[in-house]
Amino acid sequence: MDQKGLVRAVAERTTLSREESADITRAVLEGLAGQLSEGEARRLAADLPDPLAEHMRAPRRRRKGAHPVAVSDFIRQVSERTGLTDEDTHAGTGAVLTTLRDSLSEDDYRHLIGQLPAGYTALAETAS
Secondary structure: OOHHHHHHHHHHHOOOOHHHHHHHHHHHHHHHHHHOOHHHHHHHHHHOOHHHHHHHOOOOOOOOOOOOOOHHHHHHHHHHHHOOOHHHHHHHHHHHHHHHHHHOOHHHHHHHHHOOOOHHHHHHHHOO
């Protein structure tokens, strides 16, 4: 899926505009990059279109493992990055995760979601 297709899919799953959908997509990818192990972030970046893959290139870390964040904290962080309400951020984040689930292979999505707390699976399910 290309960047426009991914953003369009997020917009169609929410009441967000295309611009807001693009913003939340970038913010969610950046937030995920900070939570995933370096290897998983690289794996996800390889499956994304180039402009979006850039958001997966997290700064160097002292530890190479995953650094998961609770869903509520992640929603707050994404809301602060985008300026969207918590409700719009919740819906948009779920839409990004659902779009990733639909566009990645089952194995790649399972690797991604496996490094995150259980609440992320539920978040993606609510946006389906």
